[in-house]
Amino acid sequence: MTSKQEFIEKLRNSSLRPTKQRINICEVLFNRDKTFHFTINDLFILIKDKTGEKVSLATVYNTVHAFHKKGYLKEIPINSNQTYFDTNVTDHHHFFDVKEEKLIDLKNEDVGPIEIQKSIPGKKIKSVEVLVKLED
Amino acid sequence: MTSKQEFIEKLRNSSLRPTKQRINICEVLFNRDKTFHFTINDLFILIKDKTGEKVSLATVYNTVHAFHKKGYLKEIPINSNQTYFDTNVTDHHHFFDVKEEKLIDLKNEDVGPIEIQKSIPGKKIKSVEVLVKLED
DNA sequence: ATCTTCTTTAGAATAATTATAAACAAGGAA
DNA sequence: TTCCTTGTTTATAATTATTCTAAAGAAGAT
Numbered sequence: 001m002t003s004k005q006e007f008i009e010k011l012r013n014s015s016l017r018p019t020k021q022r023i024n025i026c027e028v029l030f031n032r033d034k035t036f037h038f039t040i041n042d043l044f045i046l047i048k049d050k051t052g053e054k055v056s057l058a059t060v061y062n063t064v065h066a067f068h069k070k071g072y073l074k075e076i077p078i079n080s081n082q083t084y085f086d087t088n089v090t091d092h093h094h095f096f097d098v099k100e101e102k103l104i105d106l107k108n109e110d111v112g113p114i115e116i117q118k119s120i121p122g123k124k125i126k127s128v129e130v131l132v133k134l135e136d
Numbered sequence: 137m138t139s140k141q142e143f144i145e146k147l148r149n150s151s152l153r154p155t156k157q158r159i160n161i162c163e164v165l166f167n168r169d170k171t172f173h174f175t176i177n178d179l180f181i182l183i184k185d186k187t188g189e190k191v192s193l194a195t196v197y198n199t200v201h202a203f204h205k206k207g208y209l210k211e212i213p214i215n216s217n218q219t220y221f222d223t224n225v226t227d228h229h230h231f232f233d234v235k236e237e238k239l240i241d242l243k244n245e246d247v248g249p250i251e252i253q254k255s256i257p258g259k260k261i262k263s264v265e266v267l268v269k270l271e272d
Numbered sequence: 273a274t275c276t277t278c279t280t281t282a283g284a285a286t287a288a289t290t291a292t293a294a295a296c297a298a299g300g301a302a
Numbered sequence: 303t304t305c306c307t308t309g310t311t312t313a314t315a316a317t318t319a320t321t322c323t324a325a326a327g328a329a330g331a332t
Contacts, residue, residue: 017298017309040288056312061289077267079213081173081320082288095256110254116268118230118246125272131213132252134259153278153329176319192281197320217289218319 002031014070022049025063031079035088037103038066044134075128076103093130106132138167150206160187161199166210171224173212173239176200212239213265229266242268 007026008018025090028043028050029036038046044060048054049051064085066074076084078096084103093111095104114128143162144154152158153190164179164186165172180196183189185198198219212220215236220239222230229247231240250264 002240002316012205019297021311022173022290024219030332059311077213077215078212079219083215095254095259097256097259098262104256106252106254112253114250114266114309115248116242118231118242118244118247119271120233120240123231124234125232126269126271128266128268130250130264132264133262134256135262136259155279155328157280194282195280196278203311 002026014072015072018065022054022063023061024053024055025060025067027051029067029087032087035086035105037084037086039082039084041082053067076131078103078131091127092131095132095134097134099134100134106130138162143245150208152202152206157191157195158199160191161196161203162191163187165223167225171222171241173218173220173222175216177217177218177269181188214239221272227263229268231270233270235272244268 004023004027006033007030008025011018011026012023019044027066028046029038040057040060043064044055044057047055047060057064064073068075068085071089072087074086074089074095076086078084078094086103088105090108092108093106095106096102097104111130114130116125116128140159140163143159143166147154147158147162160183162183164182165174176196179200180191180193183191183196202210204211204221205223209221210222210225212222212230212244212270214220214230216237222239222241224241226244228244229242231242232238247266250266251262252261
């Protein structure tokens with residue numbers, strides 16, 4: 001459980017002004033036990049439901065992108081009509097249940113080390129992500 | 137090099153009528169040495185350039201989806217504004233050069249075997265794909 | 273030839289995301 | 303505090319990839 005005050009400091013330290021909207025979004029996103037997978041629209045609805053205050057859709061987009069840029073959110077590479085984000089920014093992988101359009105975390109141990117044996121001159125590896133699609 | 141006649145047979149065997157448009161698309165997609173990564177829009181433009189005949193955008197969508205369904209194309213999971221497809225439908229992985237928005241194949245040997253140690257009751261694994269993002 | 277079914281097509285509809293520009297709020301300086 | 307600058311929010315419009323629609327056209331069977 002992170003206090004409102006801690007979110008304010010975290011935002012300040014990232015040179016993001018701690019607005020009411022951003023603090024609300026922080027509380028919805030980061031006051032959780034488990035990792036959270038969401039789309040912008042999921043979040044938009046959740047904010048209203050959980051905080052009782054409405055934040056405009058544009059602000060949700062702005063804030064999620066700002067948090068992503070600062071490294072507080074991770075974008076999950078799937079082809080879906082909507083973009084998925086993850087509050088777990090550590091190195092890890094995903095199951096994607098194609099039928100139910102649901103993401104499930106895979107711990108790094110569940111996948112084992114992945115050694116990339118090829119390299120591209122002038123480029124370095126930014127991330128290695130495994131997506132395991134599930135069917136019935 | 138596959139002949140037009142062979143494409144016609146391939147289409148018939150897949151219960152897809154061999155129309156002029158589909159044959160043109162086959163020639164653009166499958167008469168290649170190397171694997172080919174593309175977006176619908178890439179392909180739309182290429183068809184005009186390579187065959188001199190225009191195929192409507194809707195038909196390109198229809199055909200690519202039909203080929204995908206039949207297993208002649210693979211969809212590559214990246215978050216991009218456009219969906220990427222691959223003519224290499226064998227089990228393999230990708231580099232994605234984020235800056236240049238370019239895909240590069242990774243052979244299975246370049247990545248090594250991936251053992252998924254976790255399973256979800258009632259679900260089976262459909263595919264395992266690794267995406268390695270590259271930066272400068 | 274004729275008929276049925278599948279396919280193509282242009283254009284409209286949809287839906288996610290981004291841009292715009294005006295109102296507003298934060299934080300600093302006086 | 304009050305003023306000022308800069309960053310933020312907001313509703314709405316614009317953009318863009320993709321899907322839908324319905325009419326015209328082509329394939330294949332009879």
